[in-house]
Amino acid sequence: MRIIIVGSSPVKTFFKKYQLNPSDYFIGVDGGALELLKKDIKPDLAIGDFDSTNDFEKVKKEAYEVKCYNPCKDETDLELAFKALENLKGATNLEIDVYDAIGGRLDHEFNAYLLLAKYKQYKIHLLDDKNEVLCLNKGQAVYLKKASCQYFSVFALESAVININNSLYNLENRLLKLFDTYAISNEPLNDHTRAIIEVKEGSIIVFINYK
Amino acid sequence: MKEFMPQENQNKKVQENVLAISAKAREEKAHNPAIINATSGTYYDEDGSIKVFECVKDIFNHPNYNNILTYSSVTGSKSFLDAVKKWIFGDDYEQAYPNYYFNAIATPGGTGALTMSLATYLTPSEGIMLPNIMWPVYTQMATNLNIKPHLYELFDEQNKLNLASIKKVAQELQTKYQKVALIINDPCHNPTGYSMTKDDYVGLIDLLNELATKTKVILILDIAYLDYGHSSGQITRKHFKLLTKLSSNVMTLFTFSASKTFGLYGLRLGALIQMTTLLKEADLFVSATSYFARATWSNVSHLGMEIIEKTLTDEKKKQAFTKEILIASNNLAKRAELFIASLQKYQVPFAPYVNGFFVLILVDNESFENEIAKKGAYGCHFGKGYRVALSSINLDEAPKLGDIIGQAYQKTLG
Numbered sequence: 001m002r003i004i005i006v007g008s009s010p011v012k013t014f015f016k017k018y019q020l021n022p023s024d025y026f027i028g029v030d031g032g033a034l035e036l037l038k039k040d041i042k043p044d045l046a047i048g049d050f051d052s053t054n055d056f057e058k059v060k061k062e063a064y065e066v067k068c069y070n071p072c073k074d075e076t077d078l079e080l081a082f083k084a085l086e087n088l089k090g091a092t093n094l095e096i097d098v099y100d101a102i103g104g105r106l107d108h109e110f111n112a113y114l115l116l117a118k119y120k121q122y123k124i125h126l127l128d129d130k131n132e133v134l135c136l137n138k139g140q141a142v143y144l145k146k147a148s149c150q151y152f153s154v155f156a157l158e159s160a161v162i163n164i165n166n167s168l169y170n171l172e173n174r175l176l177k178l179f180d181t182y183a184i185s186n187e188p189l190n191d192h193t194r195a196i197i198e199v200k201e202g203s204i205i206v207f208i209n210y211k
Numbered sequence: 212m213k214e215f216m217p218q219e220n221q222n223k224k225v226q227e228n229v230l231a232i233s234a235k236a237r238e239e240k241a242h243n244p245a246i247i248n249a250t251s252g253t254y255y256d257e258d259g260s261i262k263v264f265e266c267v268k269d270i271f272n273h274p275n276y277n278n279i280l281t282y283s284s285v286t287g288s289k290s291f292l293d294a295v296k297k298w299i300f301g302d303d304y305e306q307a308y309p310n311y312y313f314n315a316i317a318t319p320g321g322t323g324a325l326t327m328s329l330a331t332y333l334t335p336s337e338g339i340m341l342p343n344i345m346w347p348v349y350t351q352m353a354t355n356l357n358i359k360p361h362l363y364e365l366f367d368e369q370n371k372l373n374l375a376s377i378k379k380v381a382q383e384l385q386t387k388y389q390k391v392a393l394i395i396n397d398p399c400h401n402p403t404g405y406s407m408t409k410d411d412y413v414g415l416i417d418l419l420n421e422l423a424t425k426t427k428v429i430l431i432l433d434i435a436y437l438d439y440g441h442s443s444g445q446i447t448r449k450h451f452k453l454l455t456k457l458s459s460n461v462m463t464l465f466t467f468s469a470s471k472t473f474g475l476y477g478l479r480l481g482a483l484i485q486m487t488t489l490l491k492e493a494d495l496f497v498s499a500t501s502y503f504a505r506a507t508w509s510n511v512s513h514l515g516m517e518i519i520e521k522t523l524t525d526e527k528k529k530q531a532f533t534k535e536i537l538i539a540s541n542n543l544a545k546r547a548e549l550f551i552a553s554l555q556k557y558q559v560p561f562a563p564y565v566n567g568f569f570v571l572i573l574v575d576n577e578s579f580e581n582e583i584a585k586k587g588a589y590g591c592h593f594g595k596g597y598r599v600a601l602s603s604i605n606l607d608e609a610p611k612l613g614d615i616i617g618q619a620y621q622k623t624l625g
Contacts, residue, residue: 001310001459001488022420023458025488041424044459064427064460065491087490088459090310 001025003088003096005081006032007112008052011103013128015039018099025088030077032100033059047084048077076111082119096124103128113205117157120203132208141198142206146188151209152195154183160202167195176204223355226347229591229598236589247588247612251603252401252568253476254439254539259605262474262539266522266532270514279514285505286497287317287482291516294523295467295482299437300451308455308486312493315484316500317511321435321468324483325394326352328431328464331499333358333392338384340377340393344562344571344594346401349394363393365403370563372411374418381418385426392429398440398447399567402598404547406440406565412450416457423460430461435468435481436567443537459488469515471568472536473522480515543568546601546609553613559620568602572616574624582619588612 001023006014008031015038028036030048034055037043046063049071050056060066069080078101085091101112116124116135126133135157136142144152154162156176164171168187176183188195197206214221229250236248244259254262270279286292292315301307318324333339335357341349342365353360361384364376381391395415398406407415419428437444454463462485469480485496504510522528544566551570554561562571575595583590583597590599597616604612 001456020424022424023456025459042460088310089312089488089490089493093309 001094003027003085003091003094005029005078005096005098005101006035007078007098007101008032008035009100009102009104009108011128012100013103014099017127017129018097027081027084028059028063029081029101033063035100037062045081045084047080049073076108076115078108078112079115079118082115082122082124085119085122092121092123094123096122098124098126099128102126102131102133117203117205120157130210132210134206134208135203136197136199136206137203138199138201141196142208143194143196144188144208145194146191148210149188149195149208150211151185151187152197153185153207153209154197155205155207156180157203157205160204161200162204163196163198163200165196165198166190166193173200176202226351229593232589232591233603239589243587245587247604247608247615249588249590249599249601249604249608249612251600252471253600254471254474254543254568254602255605257542257605261476264474264522264532264535266528267474267518269528270518270521275517279517281513283317283510283513283516285501285510287315287511288516288520290524291317291520292482294520295469296484298472298523299434299448299465299467299484301448307452310455310488311486312488312490313484313486314493314496315482316497316504317516318466318481318483318504319479319508319511320470321433321466321481322348322352323479323508323511324466324468324481325349325431325433326356327483327500327503328429328466329353329356329358329392330503331496332429332462332464333390337388337390338392340380340384340391342394342396342400344400344403344596345394346396347594365400365405366563370405372407372415374411374414377415378418378422381422381428385422389426390429391422391426392431394431394433396433396435398434398444398565399436399569401436401567402569402571402593402596403562404564404567404569404571405562406447406567407450409450409453412453416453419461420456420458423458426460428458428461430457430463431466432463433466435466435471437467438472438536439540439543439567441566443533443540454486462487462492469519473515473519475512475515475518478512478515478518480512480519540566542606543601546604546606549606549609550599550601550604550613553610554617556613557617557620557625559617562596568600570599570601572597572599572620574620576623579619579623582623583615586615586619588615590616 003025005027007029026044028043028046031052033043033046043063045065046059047067049069051071102109120135156178160176233250236250240246240248338359338361339353341360343362344365363380364373367373384391440447465484467482470476560573
């Protein structure tokens with residue numbers, strides 16, 4: 001089971017990219033609930049203020065659970081979805097794919113990155129057609145194939161010590177501080193071995209650009 | 212004229228004849244040891260006495276009256292429920308199933324657990340899917356709650372779980388009730404002795420996930436005979452791990468029977484266990500089932516819980532019990548082997564048997580049954596067949612009974 005969260009960014013990736021696994025758990029964030037319904041998937045949870053939903057009645061009718069909030073609130077709808085993860089047992093060990101949360105308004109996109117960092121206890125992947133963004137904490141690693149990965153970039157969420165191997169620019173126990181930008185635009189080295197990004201201390205945000 | 216009893220209750224009659232026939236056979240056998248009593252879903256030892264596990268004797272030899280005679284809590288004791296969950300899902304179940312809540316409540320037997328599951332998750336006028344070959348009390352439980360039974364074919368042409376039939380009936384329920392609920396009795400299905408294969412489980416999970424894209428699905432797994440399945444239920448326990456592939460829109464409810472596992476038939480003890488990933492559903496289960504329990508049976512046998520808790524929380528006692536039930540389970544398999552070999556000599560048709568207490572002879576004929584009774588053997592007429600309880604005969608009787616049934620078959624139908 002994965003958790004699938006669908007937002008309402010104007011850049012629609014979910015509809016094109018997601019392959020149905022019925023055992024997944026689906027959260028529609030505001031207009032994302034209708035995106036799920038377009039693929040004949042009933043949201044397990046529809047959440048948000050629904051101020052950008054043009055057919056809230058349909059959402060109310062089809063979703064298994066609807067949590068509707070006043071638009072005058074502190075949290076963004078996406079944060080409400082992340083907060084709702086605590087209602088799923090063991091959500092911290094499940095993969096969470098977030099579609100249609102980036103690629104539109106820059107403030108919302110920046111908000112999504114901040115939330116990724118704020119909720120870094122979860123294995124969240126922000127996805128669009130060509131990109132994936134995720135956090136890695138101490139002891140975690142990600143493996144990237146040259147066949148699919150064009151570039152990858154790494155930034156610190158706090159002071160971190162990292163290893164990067166089998167890449168164009170390898171790093172060994174290297175300190176990566178907040179606002180350091182030197183780990184941008186790296187590439188897996190060859191087809192035979194996968195590039196490995198490992199976090200020894202602290203936590204980082206990884207941007208992966210796919211071919 | 213107004214009557215004391217509403218008409219719908221006046222029409223309620225117990226359909227099951229098993230307990231009555233069983234009492235008759237037991238009484239005859241008391242006077243004539245040659246009588247073969249294959250009626251009872253109770254495990255009897257080779258000497259014809261009811262199986263009493265050592266852990267049960269131990270409690271009766273050292274009773275703690277302050278525990279066993281006092282009221283239990285409505286849900287049953289936490290240590291009993293924890294012990295049962297570990298027994299079913301493994302000592303490490305919290306690590307093995309990190310994404311699931313397992314809430315449980317003690318019930319009077321497996322029957323109490325089944326009734327509670329229907330009463331809690333379905334309303335009158337909704338429907339429940341039941342197999343066409345089944346323990347008839349399922350139907351009574353449903354109709355008693357004004358829940359409509361809808362039958363699915365248990366077996367397909369390959370004598371496997373009939374997924375096509377389950378799908379067809381489930382889709383009808385989705386249209387009619389916007390919800391699917393079904394009961395599956397596994398392993399050691401009563402009355403056939405069928406146990407689901409890994410392929411059956413995988414196919415069922417795929418199907419339920421497909422259905423769950425449209426509506427909520429409730430899978431009630433009646434695991435009353437769990438410990439009499441392959442290797443004392445270890446294969447089925449592995450199959451349970453597959454249930455983690457179910458959508459969160461499928462809720463699994465396990466109905467456990469201490470009657471069968473611990474031989475505590477008359478103490479009436481079981482448990483209803485919910486498996487869900489959703490916190491909200493977990494909370495609802497606890498409150499609604501507690502309410503139901505308080506309003507019906509209030510609380511369950513403290514004596515029964517004490518026996519199970521003491522056995523399963525003491526590693527030495529648990530190991531001794533595990534060994535004992537494995538011996539009983541293996542002995543049952545030997546009875547089945549002898550009985551079926553004998554049936555096969557006469558080409559008597561029977562439902563696909565894998566393991567467990569019962570074999571279902573696929574003959575629906577009064578003369579056939581009378582012929583068996585004339586030879587001093589008793590089984591039970593069961594739906595469109597004749598159920599033989601291997602649990603209540605011994606190894607000597609197993610082939611003899613097979614011969615009696617075979618000869619009756621040849622005489623009346625052969």
